[in-house]
Structure formats: C-alpha cells, structure tokens
Amino acid sequence: MDCHSNSFAGLTNPFATMRCLTPVMALITAIFSLISEPWSSLLKTRYFDTRQHLIGSCFLMLLGGTLAFFMVISEYLLISATSAVTLTVAGIVKEVVTIVVAILFFHDRFTVLKGIGLGVIIFGVSLFNWYKYLKMRKTKSNEINDLSDMKQNGGSVKYVILENMDEYIDGATV
Secondary structure, X not given: OOOOOHHHHHOOOHHHHHHHHHHHHHHHHHHHHHHHOOHHHHHHOOOOOOHHHHHHHHHHHHHHHHHHHHHXXXXXXXXXHOOHHHHHHXXXXXXXXXXXXHHHHOOOOOOHHHHHHHHHHHHHHHHHHHHHHHHHHHHHHHHHHHHHXXXXXXXXXXXXXXXXXXXXXXXXEO
C-alpha cells in the first residue's frame, strides 16, 4: 500500500496507519530532540556510563516502545468497536488510576484541587455510563418491539442490502 495514494484517507487497519505515520512522527521527534535536548551530556549520565547500564536503558526503551505499539492497536480496536468518546472516558479513568497510584505509592500530596478534579471526573464518567446504560436499554426495548411486530405480521421480514440503504427511506424505494 502506498501512503501517498488516495487510499490513505480510507485506512482501516492500524498497522497500515502506523506504517504511514511512524516515519513522519519519528523524523519530527528527532528534529525537536536534536534542537532541544542536551545530547552532549547524555553519555555522562548513569544510564549510559557502563555496558550493563546501556543494555538496561535500551531494554527499557524497547519495552516502552512495545507498550506504546500495543496501546495504539488496542485504542484502534476500541474505537472501531465502540466510539471515540469511549476511548476518551477510558483515558480519563487511566488518569484517575495514575493519580491514585501517585498518592499511594509515591506519596504525592492530595490537595483540595486534586480532590475536586477527581470528583468531577468520577461524576462525569458516572453520567456517561448511565447514559450508555439507558441507551442500551432503549435499544433492547426497540428490538423486543420489532420482534413482536414481526410475529404479529406473520413472521415476514424485509431484507435490504446495506450498500443500497440510501435508496430506501422509511421502507419505501425512492
């Protein structure tokens, strides 16, 4: 697949998307890193001073890259199965977990502002879940009504090919 063709806008595969975007993102990151990072002091740090530290640092970078790769794939699958809003809510929940871990394990101070923010997040996620629950109940109710209508009409079902759905409005051919 060519990243410069017209099919680029219709990418439906996370691997194809990453194949096209990763080189550009790596180049931009490298440019900004060369401009803003103190590369001369990198070899003086304890992370690269011995062969063992160098191998350990490279392993940690590889582990981080691998986790990021699988995170991108799982985000793609989550969005394709649900919606971008669900991904946003999952990201917010991740931030809550990060705050709780920082407080419990790293003894970060829990201020009033953090408490208010945490309360707003929990309230928002709860509202979203309640909305999704009500929507699911309504959908199930409509499916039950459709099944009972089908039984009353003698069980006949009208099949429509989804590719041609724009030709139908309320069951009538345009």
